[in-house]
Amino acid sequence: MDDKTDGRYPLLSRIDSPADLRQLPMEELPRVCAELRSFLIDSLSSHPGHFASSMGAVELTVALHYVFDTPYDRIVWDVGHQAYGHKILTGRRDRFHTNRTLGGLSGFPSPKESEYDTFMAGHASNSISAALGMAVAAQLHKDEPRRNVVAVIGDASISGGLAFEGLNNAANSRSNLLIILNDNDMSIDRNVGSLNSYLAHLTSSRRYNNMRYRVASFLRRHHLVTEKGAARIVRFTNSLKSLISKEQNIFEGLDVRYFGPFDGHDLPTIIKVLNDIKDFSGPRILHLRTVKGKGYAPAEADPASWHAPGKFDIGTGRRMGSDPSAPPKWQDVFGKTLVEIADKDERVVGVTAAMLSGTSVSMMQEKYPDRTFDVGISEGHAVTFAGGMAKDGLKPFVAIYSSFLQRAYDHMIHDVALEGLPVVLCIDRAGLVGEDGATHHGVFDLAYLRSIPGMTVAAPRDADMLRRLMYTSLSLDGPMAIRYPRGNAPAAPGTDSTPLPIGKGEKLRDGDDIAILAIGPVSADAMRAAAMAEEELGVKAAVYDMVFLKPIDTAILEEVASKGCPVITVEDGTVNGGLASAVLEWATDHGVDLHLTRMGVPDRFIPQGSPAELHHLCGFDTDGILATIKNIVVRK
Numbered sequence: 001m002d003d004k005t006d007g008r009y010p011l012l013s014r015i016d017s018p019a020d021l022r023q024l025p026m027e028e029l030p031r032v033c034a035e036l037r038s039f040l041i042d043s044l045s046s047h048p049g050h051f052a053s054s055m056g057a058v059e060l061t062v063a064l065h066y067v068f069d070t071p072y073d074r075i076v077w078d079v080g081h082q083a084y085g086h087k088i089l090t091g092r093r094d095r096f097h098t099n100r101t102l103g104g105l106s107g108f109p110s111p112k113e114s115e116y117d118t119f120m121a122g123h124a125s126n127s128i129s130a131a132l133g134m135a136v137a138a139q140l141h142k143d144e145p146r147r148n149v150v151a152v153i154g155d156a157s158i159s160g161g162l163a164f165e166g167l168n169n170a171a172n173s174r175s176n177l178l179i180i181l182n183d184n185d186m187s188i189d190r191n192v193g194s195l196n197s198y199l200a201h202l203t204s205s206r207r208y209n210n211m212r213y214r215v216a217s218f219l220r221r222h223h224l225v226t227e228k229g230a231a232r233i234v235r236f237t238n239s240l241k242s243l244i245s246k247e248q249n250i251f252e253g254l255d256v257r258y259f260g261p262f263d264g265h266d267l268p269t270i271i272k273v274l275n276d277i278k279d280f281s282g283p284r285i286l287h288l289r290t291v292k293g294k295g296y297a298p299a300e301a302d303p304a305s306w307h308a309p310g311k312f313d314i315g316t317g318r319r320m321g322s323d324p325s326a327p328p329k330w331q332d333v334f335g336k337t338l339v340e341i342a343d344k345d346e347r348v349v350g351v352t353a354a355m356l357s358g359t360s361v362s363m364m365q366e367k368y369p370d371r372t373f374d375v376g377i378s379e380g381h382a383v384t385f386a387g388g389m390a391k392d393g394l395k396p397f398v399a400i401y402s403s404f405l406q407r408a409y410d411h412m413i414h415d416v417a418l419e420g421l422p423v424v425l426c427i428d429r430a431g432l433v434g435e436d437g438a439t440h441h442g443v444f445d446l447a448y449l450r451s452i453p454g455m456t457v458a459a460p461r462d463a464d465m466l467r468r469l470m471y472t473s474l475s476l477d478g479p480m481a482i483r484y485p486r487g488n489a490p491a492a493p494g495t496d497s498t499p500l501p502i503g504k505g506e507k508l509r510d511g512d513d514i515a516i517l518a519i520g521p522v523s524a525d526a527m528r529a530a531a532m533a534e535e536e537l538g539v540k541a542a543v544y545d546m547v548f549l550k551p552i553d554t555a556i557l558e559e560v561a562s563k564g565c566p567v568i569t570v571e572d573g574t575v576n577g578g579l580a581s582a583v584l585e586w587a588t589d590h591g592v593d594l595h596l597t598r599m600g601v602p603d604r605f606i607p608q609g610s611p612a613e614l615h616h617l618c619g620f621d622t623d624g625i626l627a628t629i630k631n632i633v634v635r636k
Helices: 003-008 018-022 026-046 052-056 058-067 084-098 127-141 161-173 194-221 227-245 267-277 297-301 330-344 362-367 379-391 402-417 445-450 463-473 522-537 554-563 579-589 611-618 622-635
Strands: 074-077 149-154 177-183 257-263 284-289 348-352 372-374 395-401 424-428 456-458 480-483 506-509 514-518 541-545 548-550 567-574 596-601
Touching: 018 058, 018 084, 026 052, 026 058, 026 084, 026 267, 052 058, 058 084, 058 149, 058 177, 058 267, 074 127, 127 149, 127 161, 127 177, 161 177, 257 267, 267 284, 330 348, 330 362, 330 395, 330 424, 330 463, 348 379, 362 372, 379 395, 379 402, 395 402, 402 424, 402 445, 424 463, 445 456, 445 480, 445 548, 445 567, 445 579, 463 480, 506 522, 514 522, 514 554, 514 579, 514 622, 522 541, 522 567, 522 622, 541 554, 548 579, 554 579, 567 579, 567 622, 579 596, 596 622, 611 622
Parallel strands: 074 149, 149 177, 177 284, 257 284, 348 372, 348 395, 395 424, 424 480, 456 480, 514 541, 514 567, 567 596
Antiparallel strands: 456 548, 506 541
């Protein structure tokens, strides 16, 4: 921090680790929270990131690092949207302006970045399982002093199936795991489902839970009851409460001790409760109610829009919107086309997993709420649910981000493809998505979908082709996957709704010196590179947009093979298992000796950065393709 910043943040500027935080008297901590919020507002207004979640978790973050001996004690964050305050308090304050940039800090907790980041975060619902594993390891290692393990999970993430698997196992294992439920009634869009309603209803028992907590603390503090005795009293009071109210706390029903709900912004209370329960044995859950966007009025008023608002003006709360003259976003082309198709075909339904606005399924919901289904953070369920609807005559369009669809792989195979059900997987954020980094890049879908029998896999190069592929899917009796990237499409779509022929690509440019086979929007880079190669080198490169990865256009492959020229494949996905692999497999099966150069995402995890930076880093932007052509010419 510079001198000017030190003056604005007199306490925060002195905290280079949680150990420094723990040196402060408790009465100074509310000022730390205020400075931390101010720092987040200042930084994120010009260096965008996940705003509202971290603002809502400030008191919780300060309390955790104040009470627990981190990094010896483990804090496992779920998803990581709320962990910016954690990064700032754990030695990354002066580098926080590099958050989500190439060569800078990751937007999510990453053990490669800091010893305080105990486990990778980025996909929801994994914290309880990971933290339970650490708690079991601490027990088996007989760590002394006792190592505390805390899982911090949101009310949206806890609805995921993996979270319930972890809860069930935690109850059976009796490990010393503390789960903190950060309940702000939000994921990105509003939470859905009966569990969300149930959590909201739990607030009605606050007085009872607070009284029970105070009585138990009194008995333990005065040594009037042992830990085992306290546990028996808890079970007895749970049974008595259930008998009288005819209701049962779901967590207590799983034999996980429940505390709360408490006000997640009441810092003294949070610290006191954490100190009281941190050394309890067995699994327990602390329920905190928080406000997403806390401390910044515009974000409190509209937390969904302020989940990741981009740049904004601090004084007015005005967010810097996109250029109105820019082409439409891919997701909006999908959303509008889905509504258009639904107008014409009553079988069409829309399904998403807690991403109504992120996928633009919200457009379908606005016009056809009864035919739109947000199933929450449950990607596997979304696919199987769609399979059930397809089995009985509906035409589900399932919109899920590519990296999240990975979680539903078995469901795609077992519950859709095996029966040949006509489910359309609309895969948003495919390819290198940019600033969210390795956990969110959708680079594996071409490879993992191509291996599924009966699956049709396509990637449009522009908005018009996305529209036509969606119409194409209506005629299929089996599953189809359409993958498209984040951001703006090259141009607005037309009005042509003519289906595309399945398994047919398109020659975009003729030439006999080199053949470039591309799929998706990177076809435009291939075209630019080919034009530059002809102008600079006199090399005439043919360019083909394959459109379909499966079934692949064998007529194009035969034409390319007949040329006998070097071949380049270009794909915004892993080079292992995708387009390059498909071409090489065809060549091997047909005894064709192709001199092929593979271009795409290499066999490593790619960090955060802008899409343009990452395409350049991986070498398959226009400059990279041109450089590859030049290298081939030199070798010849």
